[in-house]
Amino acid sequence: MPGILSSVRIGLVALFAGVLTFSTASAEAPKSEIRIGTDGSYRPWSGTNAAGELEGFDIELATAACSEMQRKCRFISQPWEGLIPALEQGKYDILVGGISITPQRAKRFSFTQSYGNLPINVAARKSAGLNGRKTWPDLKLALKDKTIGVQSGTQSQKFVDAELKGEVTVRLYDNQDSLNLDLLAGRIDAAVAGRSPWIDFTRSDNGRDVEVLSPDLDFAEFSYLGVGVGGLMRKNEPSLLDDWDKALCALKQRGVVTQISQKWFGFDIATAPDVARCQGKQ
Template sequence: MRIAMRIALAASAALLALGTAQAQEKVVKIGTEGAYPPFNNLTADGKLEGFDVDIAQALCDEMKVKCEFIAQDWDGIIPALQAGKFDAIIASMSITPERKEKVDFTNKYYNTPPAIAAPKDSDLKGVTKEDLAGKTIGVQASTTHFNYSSATYTDSTVKPYPTAQEYQLDLANGRLDAVNDDIVVLSQWLDSPDGACCKLVGTITPVEDIHGPGAGIAIRKGETELRDQFNAAIDAIRANGKYKEINDKYFKFDVYGG
């Protein structure tokens, strides 16, 4: 009897251990662009890195799941999520009403303002419609910055680009008068040798109907359990200091915002 009981207990313990191991091995596939430093970038050897990637890894650790990262071009990132290529998008995607028609979002995990940059010899004095009238402005396509520029700078030529690096190259080579993007993306570029050509003109006051309340994690419609897990993990890494550790690796101020 005792031997049988011991065998049963051992079997139960083994099954419990197996169940725990399987739970810990659950994989959450994360889609990110890989072309938007310092938030996400694909290195020469094919490795994804950046603030988005580190935050995603910290959230997966908090949720006790394994992160698997997949690089995806920005224009196709929402359709790829809907098609099941990955489970979530962590790619500096602003939470907007238009996108919320297609996907669900977590709470924000950061919120920084947009800005305008121009060549150092530019005569631009501000970031208003009047300041930029007659100018050609480069912006990454299918972004809130492109939507804002198209709606606001109606007396300018707004030129879309597939990636931030491509508009940066055209601005540096004199083919654009200005560019519009997140202040962090522009500031990091301007601080690099490639951005030595140019300067920050000023920040833009965000328009919530266009820019949204910040960047969130996009998931497929109706997957409330995964959304709630991410939200709890965001709160946890904010509280336990992990968010600050990652933030301070990339930035000199708290990008979470007010």
């Protein structure tokens, strides 16, 4: 009998130890991979290099955020018009790539805190003679009856619809590259986009004949354009949102966002840390 009891005790101890081991392993299991969706053709926020690799401000910043969170992340690119539907369908956990934070989008989705802010600008060929206007009313008058290109579904389209409806002929594009090509070819007189793609384009050999027109169309003047850019995610991801916000706070405070800004834009586009978000208050 003692031998039997000893065997039972040993078996129970082993079983209990196994339960403890399983519980510990479960508690320490790594979090799932974060799937990041991006356009891949909206430089310098998100672009694709000659090797077919994603690069840009948002790619580098998101990579730094993933490292800060100690999370594995995977980038997936597809055209802008399909990104938000794919996010809603669960294909992605977060979208990045110069996405403007607006009240309309915030009704349907959650945004991380803003991490960058740039104005919208009109661009045209240097030979068009449209520069030299110091105010938006003056430039708007010069654009009257012109053909204006803009990427569909962007804040720039919202601006064109709000400010130029009935004044110009609008041509919509699926991506910035197609817009640039038609601007160079003279199929449109001018184009409207966020300042960032114009920075990249006018630095290139192809874009040397294009100039960014004054004035800057600032978010402060046109409040409906939002307060800058952030990561977009579904509303049912509070834990991921909190983790991402805290990572952004740490990166801002250490000057990492500024460093990445300088690399991709040539100046600092970083916004100040959101104190509430830094403290986990969404």
